[in-house]
Amino acid sequence: xTTTRTLAAIRFGYGLPLPEIAPAGADAMLAMLxxxxxxxxQWPIMGLPQMAPILTKLRQIKNEGRDDPALVALRNALLAxxxxxxxxxxxxxxxxxxxxxxxxxxxxxxxxxxxxxxxAKNPTETFMPFALVEDAIRPHLTGRFGDLLTAVxxxxxxxxxxxxxxxxxxxxxxxxxxxxxxxxxxxxxLIELHSLGVGAGYAQADVTQxxxxxxxxxxxPKLGLQxxxxxxxxxxxxxxxxxxxxxxxxxxxxxxxxxxxRPETAQHIARKLVVHFVSDQPDADLVAAVAAAYAGSGGDxxxxxxxxxxxxxxxxxxxxxxxxxxxFIVASLRALGVAAADFQALPYKHLQGQLLNAMANxxxxxxxxxxxxxxxxxxxxxxxxxGLARRITWAMQVPQRLVAALPDPIDLAQSCLAERASExxxxxxxxxxxxxxxxxxxxxxxEFNRR
Amino acid sequence: MDRRQxxxxxxxxxxxxxxxxxxxLAGSDGGRPLGDHRLVVMILRGAMDGLDVVQPQGDxxxxxxxxxxxxxxxxxxxxxFRLHPGLGDLMPLWGAGQLxxxxxxxxxxxxxxxxxxxxxxxxxxxxxxxxxxxAKDGWLNRLLQSQTGLTSETAYAIGRExxxxxxxxxxxxxxxxxTTLLLSPQARLLFERVYHDDPLFQQAALxxxxxxxxxxxxxAPTRKVKGGVKVDDVERLVDYAAxxxxxxxxxxxxxxxxxxxxxxxxxxxxxxLTRLQHAILRLQTGLGPEVxxxxxxxxxxxxxxxxxxxxxxxxxxxxxxxxxxxxxxxxGGKVYGQWPGLAEADLYARRDLMPTSDVRDWAAQTxxxxxxxxxxxxxxxxxxxxxxxxxPGLLL
Numbered sequence: 036x037t038t039t040r041t042l043a044a045i046r047f048g049y050g051l052p053l054p055e056i057a058p059a060g061a062d063a064m065l066a067m068l069x070x071x072x073x074x075x076x077q078w079p080i081m082g083l084p085q086m087a088p089i090l091t092k093l094r095q096i097k098n099e100g101r102d103d104p105a106l107v108a109l110r111n112a113l114l115a116x117x118x119x120x121x122x123x124x125x126x127x128x129x130x131x132x133x134x135x136x137x138x139x140x141x142x143x144x145x146x147x148x149x150x151x152x153x154x155a156k157n158p159t160e161t162f163m164p165f166a167l168v169e170d171a172i173r174p175h176l177t178g179r180f181g182d183l184l185t186a187v188x189x190x191x192x193x194x195x196x197x198x199x200x201x202x203x204x205x206x207x208x209x210x211x212x213x214x215x216x217x218x219x220x221x222x223x224x225l226i227e228l229h230s231l232g233v234g235a236g237y238a239q240a241d242v243t244q245x246x247x248x249x250x251x252x253x254x255x256p257k258l259g260l261q262x263x264x265x266x267x268x269x270x271x272x273x274x275x276x277x278x279x280x281x282x283x284x285x286x287x288x289x290x291x292x293x294x295x296x297r298p299e300t301a302q303h304i305a306r307k308l309v310v311h312f313v314s315d316q317p318d319a320d321l322v323a324a325v326a327a328a329y330a331g332s333g334g335d336x337x338x339x340x341x342x343x344x345x346x347x348x349x350x351x352x353x354x355x356x357x358x359x360x361x362x363f364i365v366a367s368l369r370a371l372g373v374a375a376a377d378f379q380a381l382p383y384k385h386l387q388g389q390l391l392n393a394m395a396n397x398x399x400x401x402x403x404x405x406x407x408x409x410x411x412x413x414x415x416x417x418x419x420x421x422g423l424a425r426r427i428t429w430a431m432q433v434p435q436r437l438v439a440a441l442p443d444p445i446d447l448a449q450s451c452l453a454e455r456a457s458e459x460x461x462x463x464x465x466x467x468x469x470x471x472x473x474x475x476x477x478x479x480x481x482e483f484n485r486r
Numbered sequence: 487m488d489r490r491q492x493x494x495x496x497x498x499x500x501x502x503x504x505x506x507x508x509x510x511l512a513g514s515d516g517g518r519p520l521g522d523h524r525l526v527v528m529i530l531r532g533a534m535d536g537l538d539v540v541q542p543q544g545d546x547x548x549x550x551x552x553x554x555x556x557x558x559x560x561x562x563x564x565x566x567f568r569l570h571p572g573l574g575d576l577m578p579l580w581g582a583g584q585l586x587x588x589x590x591x592x593x594x595x596x597x598x599x600x601x602x603x604x605x606x607x608x609x610x611x612x613x614x615x616x617x618x619x620x621a622k623d624g625w626l627n628r629l630l631q632s633q634t635g636l637t638s639e640t641a642y643a644i645g646r647e648x649x650x651x652x653x654x655x656x657x658x659x660x661x662x663x664x665t666t667l668l669l670s671p672q673a674r675l676l677f678e679r680v681y682h683d684d685p686l687f688q689q690a691a692l693x694x695x696x697x698x699x700x701x702x703x704x705x706a707p708t709r710k711v712k713g714g715v716k717v718d719d720v721e722r723l724v725d726y727a728a729x730x731x732x733x734x735x736x737x738x739x740x741x742x743x744x745x746x747x748x749x750x751x752x753x754x755x756x757x758x759l760t761r762l763q764h765a766i767l768r769l770q771t772g773l774g775p776e777v778x779x780x781x782x783x784x785x786x787x788x789x790x791x792x793x794x795x796x797x798x799x800x801x802x803x804x805x806x807x808x809x810x811x812x813x814x815x816x817x818g819g820k821v822y823g824q825w826p827g828l829a830e831a832d833l834y835a836r837r838d839l840m841p842t843s844d845v846r847d848w849a850a851q852t853x854x855x856x857x858x859x860x861x862x863x864x865x866x867x868x869x870x871x872x873x874x875x876x877x878p879g880l881l882l
Contacts, residue, residue, distance in 0.1 A: 198748045201798040216797025220748045223599065223803065233600045234617075239835060242599075357686075396665075398646045405531070405647065405743060408602050416648045418686050421662035424694035427677065428667055459683065463676040472673050479677070481684035 037352040041453045045354070045486045046312060047344070048138025050366035051451045057136040061344040064139045068177060069337060074135035075173055078127040078375075081120060083166040083191060083259060089113050090256035093159055114158050122383055124165035125391070125401065132365045134375035140176065143340070145361070146311050147172045149409035151187045151229060153196040154402070163192035164402045180304060180334035181295030188225060188291055189284075191254040197221035197407065204250035204268025222246035224407045230294040232303030241274050248272040248279055248290055301329040308343055314355045315413050321348040354455075354485035357414035360397035362486070363426060364390055367478050370451035371438050381437075389433050397425045418484070426484065431475030444473025448480075455482050519635040520736045523780050523815060523856040526727065526769065527626060527737075529651060530762070530787040531605060532745035535801050536808025537793060537839060538755060540587045540821060541568045547828035551794045555752055555801075567821050572759025576766060579812060585766075586818035586880075588809040588848050590826050592789055592841035599803035601746070604788030609651040611846055613871045623654025625846070626739060628868045629853060630656035641737040642730050644723050652739050659697065659735075663726035667698035715760040724765050728772025731781070745787060749798040766812050779814035782852055782881065790839050793828055806839035809848060815856070817882050822848070846872050848880070855881035 040059035044051045047064065058064045096110050132141045148168050155161045171186035187193055194200040202218035203210045210216055222245035227233045251267030254260060262283050271280035277293060279286035294300060305326035309317040321343070328342030329335070343349055358366060368378065391401050398417060404410045411417075435441055444464045448456040460480050467473035477483060538555055542548050544566030549556055560568035561577055567589070569577070579585035594613040595604045610616065611625025623631075630636055631654065638657035643649035646662045669677065674695060681687040710718040720742070727738040742765065744758040762785065770778050790807025806826070811818065826832050826840040834840045850864040850872060865872050 198798055198800075201749060203797050205797065210797070217802075218748055218796050218798040218800065219802045227598070227600050233598060233603050237598075239597055239599065239837075396646070396662075406601060406746070411648065413648075414686060415653075418690050419648070419660050420690045420693035420697060421646060421660065421665045423687065423690040424665045424667040424698055427669075427691070427694070431673075457683070460680050463680045466672070466676060468670060468672050472670075472676075475673075476676055476680055480680050481687040484687070485684075 037455060038453070039350065041455060042350055042352070044138070045366075045455075046349075046356075048142060049132050049362065050369050051453055052369070053138070054134055054136045057138060065337070065341055065344060067137045068140055068143075068340065072140065072173055072176070074131040074137060074141065075169070077135075078130045080124045080127045080165055080169050081162075082170040083163075084170075086117070086120065086162055086166065087257055087259065089116050090159065094256045117159060117162050121161040121165065122386075124162065126379065126381075126383075126386060128165070128168075129365060129368075129386075129390070130375050130378050132361075133368050133373065133378055139340075139344075142312075143176055144168060144172060146308070147176065147183070149404070150307065151193065152404050152407050152409040153192045154404065154407075156196065160192075160195060163195065166190075167192035175336075177337040177340070178335070179295070180300070180329070180336055180339075181292045183336065184229060184295050185288055185291045188221070188229070189252065189260050189287075191259055193221065194252055194254050194260070197224055199249055199252050200254040202246065202250055202252075203266045204247055206268050206270070207250060208265040209263075210266070210268075217243075217246050217250070219243060219246035222249055225249075225291075226294070228408055230303070231297055231299040232306075235297075235299035235303070237275060244272040244274045245290070248274060248287060251283075252287070295334045298326075298330060301326045301334070305329055305339065308339065309349075310412050312343065312356075313349055313351075316355070318348040321346050354482075355414065356412075356486050357417045358484050358486050359410060359417060360394040360399035360422075360426075361401065363397070363484060364394060364429075366451070366483070367430070367434070368437065370447060370478065370483075371434050371442065371474075373437060385436070389436060393425065393429050393433065397429075398422050414485075423479075427475065427479040430478035431471060434474050434478065435471055441470045441474050444470060444477055447474060448477045451477065452480075452482050457482055519633050520640065520857050523736065523782070524731045524773070524777060524813075525737045525852070525856055526731070526781065526783040526813075527651060527739040528762075528765065528783065528785040529605070529609065529649070529739070529741045530745050530758075530785055531601070531741050531743040532747075532758075532787075533601060533604070533789050533791055533803055534745040534758070534787040534807060535747055535751065535755065535791040536589060536787075536806070537790065538747075538751065538801070539570045539573065539759065539810075540589055540808045541570065542566060542589070542825065542828065543568045545825070545828045547830075551828060553795060554799045555795055557752070564821060566825075570755070570759060572756040573763050575763050576812075579766070579770075580819055583819040584770075584812060584814055584816055586811045586816055586820050586822060588811070588822045588843065588845070590806045590823050590839055590841055591809055591843045591845045591848065592806045593845050595789060596805065597835075599789065599805070601788055601803070606650065608786060608788050608845070609649070611849075611869045615871065624649070624651040625849070625868050626652045626737060627654030627656050627658065629857075629859070630654075630658065630737075632859065632863045632867055633857075637734065639730075639734045642727065642735055642739070644727055644738060644740040647741060649739050649741065652737075659693065659730075661693075661697045661726070663722040665694070665698055667694050669695065712764055713760055715757045717761055717764045720761050720765050721768055724768045725772055728769055731773060732777055742785075747791070747800050748796065748802060749800040751795075751800040754800075762810070770812075775814070781813040782815050782856060783810075783812045784849060784852060785810040785812075786845060786849070792837050793833050793839055794837070804838035805834045806841035809845055811848075811852075811880070815881055817879055822878055822880070843875070844872060847874055848878070850874050851878055851880050 043059050044053050058067050093113050096106050135141050153164050171190045175183035197220040198218045199221040203215045205216040223242045247268040251262045253263050271278045279290050306322050309322050324346050325342045329339045332338040464473045464476050559571040576585050593608050595607040609624045610621030612621050641658040643652040643660045652658045681691050723740050747754050786809050791801035791804040796802050824842040826842050846869040853859050
């Protein structure tokens with residue numbers, strides 16, 4: 036028998052023991068999720084507007100040339116500031132996952148950050164993946180998907196990552212003058228990954244038309260998103276059978292809103308949510324229930340999450356998913372009793388060496404998936420011989436460097452797995468040669484690595 | 487019976503053979519059923535621009551399509567095609583007949599131009615009649631399924647990420663070089679017990695315990711750089727592959743990424759080419775002359791890129807592209823394939839290089855040449871639905 040509390044913690048959060056005041060059932064989880072985003076306030080991360088002065092100065096220097104030694108020094112100092120902001124953001128992200136009572140919210144943030152993956156392409160962009168989360172994902176986490184999709188698509192992090200900021204309508208004023216033109220990268224992923232899904236019935240013409248519709252979107256370090264009419268392809272574009280005409284952002288917003296309301300999008304988002312939280316072979320009824328809630332509410336995400344959490348198929352006791360390396364490391368920290376304050380005080384070189392590098396070796400480089408499709412979901416993609424060897428080694432070696440005293444392994448098994456600690460695990464832990472090995476057995480066990 | 491049902495049926499019946507579901511110990515020689523030839527498959531993830539790597543400068547339309555990408559430092563291959571300077575160090579191999587290309591080729595994947603669906607199809611080795619993600623195994627694994635007497639040492643998928651190309655019912659090794667696992671005999675025993683009831687963990691742990699070398703956990707990673715490009719990870723992959731291929735292993739597969747060149751391709755593509763070139767030369771050295779002489783390497787990508795440059799000095803997702811081949815067993819020094827031309831009317835959908843061959847055919851011909859596989863097996867189970875053409879004579 037697995038309790039609802041255990042499933043809530045492990046399947047929909049970052050594991051046991053739950054933080055104080057954390058909800059332990061569907062209704063309480065949804066009630067907390069409907070409330071304010073307390074973790075964002077408690078462990079703040081800057082958004083792009085706060086970074087604008089630094090990015091603006093960097094752009095000025097780039098325009099002034101690279102040879103002046105004073106400018107080189109200034110550039111390095113500014114890059115160091117960005118690097119520091121990114122390090123702070125990494126730490127705050129881990130801390131929220133580790134300690135926030137609203138664990139389901141943090142898991143959802145992680146889900147959407149992966150759905151809308153952006154990857155820094157150069158040192159000036161290292162902060163961008165975090166800015167996208169703060170500016171676009173967290174504020175729209177429980178609202179309508181159309182608003183989330185719009186906020187993300189129009190965010191400079193996405194415009195830069197998928198090259199939209201350089202795309203120019205071939206018939207636009209700039210396009211005619213400079214013989215520059217389209218880049219369809221964002222348009223394609225917007226349809227294929229972010230909304231309809233690759234299985235939906237769209238054609239290359241829809242991608243090309245969407246790319247033309249998106250021209251004009253560009254990024255200015257000082258002002259953020261800008262619509263530059265000199266880059267915008269003149270005339271109307273037809274995407275998925277509907278024509279979009281007019282000036283400025285309005286037709287782009289209209290197209291994004293329509294994408295969000297497509298039935299294929301409801302199906303795609305519902306399936307992805309169920310696959311992420313419940314099973315790589317998702318239950319058809321559960322997907323249908325989430326898709327129906329999405330479609331029936333005009334893409335309301337809280338309604339969709341409600342359909343997920345209130346369906347019995349979401350609470351089956353079988354743990355089919357594997358914790359991804361980030362989840363594994365956060366859950367381990369929590370199991371070991373690392374408190375938010377301890378984590379905040381961890382020297383950065385340990386955060387990097389013991390956690391981030393370890394994650395990368397397990398196959399998940401933090402905020403750097405292989406491409407815009409994010410990290411794989413399948414348990415088989417993570418529990419490989421090489422990936423599991425890294426988890427076992429980490430579980431045996433690293434905990435002693437993170438806490439002053441290792442817990443008793445039997446107590447650890449019971450506190451982080453509750454009734455899911457199997458007899459075989461307890462049998463083995465009792466026969467461990469030392470405490471370090473016992474802790475390693477618990478954290479590397481199949482029970483701990485499944486959710 | 488449609489091909490999808492056929493594939494699923496195939497997977498079921500083959501799973502019944504015990505040799506395919508157990509991992510056997512390294513070195514247990516099954517009589518070398520694949521003979522002495524080695525096959526290395528590299529998946530170039532992100533869609534390599536074949537038109538920039540093997541440049542059809544003899545085509546009158548090429549220069550106009552590629553105004554900023556035309557590279558005067560390219561090297562003549564055959565009077566029609568020129569090689570991108572990023573692969574310039576491979577010219578001695580070309581001269582020795584140990585480097586070749588297929589141009590204007592592609593998988594059967596068409597129209598959606600999704601990296602991820604395209605890679606799925608490239609690795610599944612299926613056609614458009616099998617829905618995306620329904621294929622349960624990769625074509626290299628189905629090659630192994632068609633043989634008897636193999637050991638799990640026969641084939642290796644190398645690297646941190648998954649290789650669907652080699653996934654399936656036949657036992658293969660999955661490993662990332664320099665992974666360590668130091669377990670006392672007692673710890674090993676306890677882990678075997680802990681994982682006993684979860685087959686995924688049990689299998690992975692068993693293999694890890696067999697494969698891990700007891701290296702130094704705290705060894706500092708080397709950061710080796712070639713022409714400003716990081717190559718240490720490539721070296722680790724290739725060195726590990728070479729070490730295995732010198733012994734009982736016959737097939738190795740790994741990925742190289744970094745080919746998605748939407749913007750600033752003239753600066754970005756050379757980085758990926760440097761890594762590819764380094765991998766090939768390092769493999770040649772690592773295998774030594776005798777094994778290299780029995781080796782064919784295929785470097786395949788999910789699709790090509792647009793014939794025209796896009797508006798940002800790059801190229802967008804296309805259709806027809808190029809495959810690179812290397813190795814001492816290859817009859818190289820030649821660009822294989824039928825050239826479709828680059829006039830607008832000759833392009834696929836008036837935008838992409840028209841594929842004139844199925845890339846699976848070249849892979850199938852390679853397998854036939856290396857291992858003597860029957861056409862019926864290649865067309866029926868390794869690449870279901872493929873109709874192989876006549877023997878192009880790829881191998882010596």
